[in-house]
Amino acid sequence: MKIAVVGGGYAGLACIMELRRRLQNATIHLYDPRVRHLKITHLHETLRHPRSRFEVPFDDLASRLDFEHRPAAVDFSDGVASVAGAAFDYDYIAVTTGSQSLPLPRGAEAYTIEDFASGDGRQIVDAFVEDSTRPRVATVVGGGATGVQFAFELQARLRDAGAGTTIQMLDQGSRPVPDQPVEVSDYVRDRLEDCGIEYCPDSRYCDASGYELIVERGHETCQLQSGLTLLCAGARPAPQAFSTDSTGRVDGSDNMFAAGDCATYTTRADDFMTAQVAVRQGKLIATNIDRVSRDVEPLDYSFCELGYVVSLGALDAAGWILSRTQPLTGTPAFAVKGAVEAQYDLFVAGLDTYIV
Ligand SMILES: Cc1cc2nc3c(=O)[nH]c(=O)nc-3n(C[C@H](O)[C@H](O)[C@H](O)COP(=O)(O)OP(=O)(O)OC[C@H]3O[C@@H](n4cnc5c(N)ncnc54)[C@H](O)[C@@H]3O)c2cc1C
Structure with missing residues (x-):
């Protein structure tokens, strides 16, 4: 089976990891014009540290997870995926192209x-x-x-x-x-x-x-x-919004699934433009590509956000955890923020602790 993952951010990487876990023999191609995965939730910290601190070369990930990185942007302008005018020939396409500034x-x-x-x-x-x-x-x-x-x-x-x-x-x-x-x-x-x-x-x-x-x-x-x-006035799905059903399948398509900031799910669950949603949706569409390929009913998206903490400089933070009625500020919030980032670092390093 040949699968293209378009976009190597949070959703794309989560999708590839889950695909590899489930479909050992699949050929996976990742399309992303960047040469490195960027942990963009740290982007503001590049005012303090070099950006390389928050990047992982796709080549390193490719050899560990057994996929091929193709450094190209995919065009969706005619409703079909293509690169430099050549149409895609894949059994399944996972679109995880993120967002861009308004x-x-x-x-x-x-x-x-x-x-x-x-x-x-x-x-x-x-x-x-x-x-x-x-x-x-x-x-x-x-x-x-x-x-x-x-x-x-x-x-x-x-x-x-x-x-x-x-x-x-x-x-x-x-x-x-x-x-x-x-x-x-x-x-x-x-x-x-x-x-x-x-x-x-x-x-x-x-x-x-x-x-x-x-x-x-x-x-x-x-x-x-x-x-x-x-x-920093907000973002919109890029290069366009991909509307999906509750399983992540793009409306009107049999073999295209979408996840993360570029996707708009038909769901009552949380569908915000956040990294935690992107990771869950990325894993879900990998699961559903596996299920659909075996003629098994795909699963519905059902994730509810566990919290959101905003960093306020090097040592301070504020946000909420588990319930919006439980605001968290100062040192406890800073500790939670660190734990959330550490969980993603572990994930990129190959240890998946996202149990919900
Ligand atoms: C400064 C900042 C701080 C943030 N902090 C948090 C936080 O603390 N917690 C949180 O949950 N969320 C946070 N977010 C939001 C979070 O980063 C996004 O929701 C998350 O990155 C979305 O993941 P994604 O995989 O959909 O997109 P991205 O991570 O943006 O990845 C998209 C990838 O697709 C590639 N791509 C784009 N177009 C194409 C194309 N046409 N063809 C091929 N590849 C393409 C890009 O190069 C990129 O690698 C923050 C965002 C910013 C900007």
């Missing part, structure tokens, strides 16, 4: 998640510190988990560099990390203030020209200076 206007020195995923976060910040001709204000656009995590890392790097700069966080909502319990938002807001990051609620980023940002506040429009802008 498109926003970009002024000078504005960076997206994709820029950090392919560039050097420390260099981006250091260039701002060294260039005194730029406005001495850095801006984080977006008060969700990604924006908050980047803001604390940015603050620490600027502080350590002794840069006389300020940071503003523009958020179109009224509280940071709005998906978290209110207690967590309050904690994050206090910590932002403690660190000198100005949180600006109800501030919608509309446009940019050079170092000037155009921001709507209620009925007013204002211009703000920004010498470095991090665009």
